[in-house]
Amino acid sequence: MAPGMAAGQELKLPLYGADAHVGVTSCSGSTCHGAVEPFKGSNVLQNEFVTWQRDDKHSQAYAVLQNSRSQRIARNLGLENAHTAKLCLDCHADNVGSDLRGRQFQLSDGVGCEACHGGARRWLGTHVAGATHDENVKAGLYPTDQAAPRARLCLSCHFGVSSKTKFVTHQIMGAGHPRMPFELDTFTTIQPAHYVVDDDYRKRKASPSGVQVWALGQSMSMQAMLESVLDGDRNRYGVFPELVTFDCHACHHQMSQEIDLRWRARRGVGLPPGTPRFNDANLVMLRVIANRIDPALAGRLSAATVAFHKSVLENFDRYQSRARELQGVVNEMVRKVGGHGFSKDDIQAILTGLVTEGGNGELFDYASAEQATMALGALISTWRQAGGVDAARLEKLNAQLERCYAATADDELYRPADFAAAIGGFRDLIR
Template sequence: MSAVIASLRVRAAAGLAFCLCVALALVALAIAFGTSSSTARAAAGDSAMHLGVASCAGSTCHGRQEGDGKVVRQDEIKLWQEDSSAGGTHSRSLRLISGPRGQAIAARLGIGNPASAPMCLGCHADPSPRRGPRFQQSDGIGCEACHGGAQNWIQSHYTVGVTHARNVAQGMIPLENPKVRASVCLDCHFGSAQQDQFVNHRIMAAGHPRIAFELDLFSTLQQHHNEDADYVRRKGGTDSVRMWATGQAMALERSLTLYGSPGRGAEGVFPEFYFFDCHTCHRRISDEPSARPTNITNPGRPIPDGMPAYNDENMIMLSAAARVVAPDLGRRFDADARGFHAALARDRASAVAAAGRLRETAAALADAFSRRSFGRAETLAIVDSIASDAISPRFTDYEGSVQSVMAIDTLLNALVKQGAISSGAAGSIRADVNRAYAAVKEPNSYRPVEFRRALGGAVGRIRALH
């Protein structure tokens, strides 16, 4: 069994199936971005030459067929290429756009062959302009797309006794840092300042999957290493709750940075609808006298009926976490979030200014979360917070509800990892988690009240283990 699947054994089949579908659909996402702190890839690897997957594929490096290495598995490339799991998604990224769906999207956009269109290659392939002789674009999202160009660090990387800190100093990207990892992932799973890393509303209208991201869950699906004692000694152990919370803050910071960008926030005379919640517009339309509104009032969005709402999935999760970890900052965050939504109803200048204030608060939360260790009590308190009367009424639309069930799954997994809940006890809760996943399986049949009931059932079972 691969390391990826082994690390997911405590996830239920229905939940895992949903997550795999999300991961497979979302390899090529994108956006643009300025100089906010969420750009901090903090490594020279961005400008260094990318040598290609073949440079890592020796049997004494990462190209073995069995994960029997003394220090690392050494079969990492095999896992990266695995077609039967989400762990192989990055290696399949270019093939994804070469199939019927990719061809149909490209035809609607009028961009020709998607496998050679810059609009697609910015995220479906390693976009580095500096490529060594062994670099193959057909590798899709290869090692260096995440770890940074190996030109300056590959030699120290395989030197006996070298430290991880030395590799980082040479340009390797320190992905164990949750802020750095989030920034790297968001370049494609939300977007970057690069010209061809932005999935706008027009691309989505042509058929591109909706954008979604959850740092800890997606990292687990892509994990190609064992987090053993040696890994912990060299890089520190992963705190899944810290990774989740930091990822939520960084995603919102990235979104608001891009929204405030003159080149990304508008599309002609329209706002760029990519930033807004799909289902506040994509609802059944009827002008019959007996027609009743289908929207549900959301207490976190002080906007008039009939206006599209900003996609607040990360705002909801941040509010839930901040109430536990940083209450004062959480109150400021909630006020800024409400102020931003209210400003959207006035004019773009007001909205951009309010977005800037909210972005600064989200960045402060990212800093607070990234420095925090999360134990059993805090993790359970965040679970409670997500289903609380203060937060659950905000689950009125599909995107926020998807984030919440992924969060409960991630937090339950974290409790098992912490030793706070046994695998057997967690297994007894899986049916309730699966019901919550089933409630968001199909966006067009999403029912907020049914979802809240399912999520509340899962949280109630977890709460009973306090």
């Protein structure tokens, strides 16, 4: 499969498309997307460039490759420079081939408009001449409005794609690269919005709900992780499996912590003490979703999850075949979730499921607690939009959510008991 292509999908990611990238400057004229204030009466804001340049970290993605941290990473990896290395540029810039760079294209623009919206050579003209969204998509505009293509796009940089050059390994993290936690709905929300989803927008484009975006993001994140586990180019490093898909804090924690913060058995994992554990935060979320929308599938997911975890104690071949079995179930989850319209009652049940997992100790690990916190954020805001909560209850829910954020604010200072108390506080609020 070509990099950036998913099974059954013809859609190419912007980095791998055939259309030339005209450059951020081509989009940033003051009557195009470079206005200082939003335009009245236009169906798009037209100040997208200013938002991106001023508030969006993507505009700084290239610049960070020149800072001292990047220089240190490059040195540790034996690279000449971070800002000239393809390994770094494929995620920190719009690194298309030189034949696909228009006259105004500049690599130093970082993750620019076309790194997400696709090379504009064909759609640049049509999209200002009143073409419909579908026509623009046919002319190469990447459909960032749809949840699945958006998930694939963001994950291609916030996790990596199936090619050995665009992937942050444990070796790169060991050299100093930060950990890369990701949740599609939260990240969609915290990327400073340069668009407004209003009635006009909903007529023109897909506008999946937050819970749909969250659930699909969970399934597709897990798909991406399993793809890397099954990719011969990046699934092992000598005698060790590639550690980046394992729970960082299973290894990286102090040995002197109080006893109640130390290792604890988890039913959903089934491993004895002293074993590196696959980062199963997404799997816990998927179990909660499946329990609600397809209990039979949930049963198979739990069984395949435990078998996969245990295979790390067997041998590499077993680890691979169990990963493949789990992948089959996760692929089913992607289809199931993609076709499910989540109701108000679904949201409430999923919230209850999540809080129950917290009570059962399944969110004990930092990575799971961090994912659960982002999940609570996505679920509560969609619950409100669906009319499930009044203002008074919303205020209490948000205060409780703040406690979860506080408990997971710093992975080095994380105390499982604090998070358990914070998530436990939701029990009465979601009845």
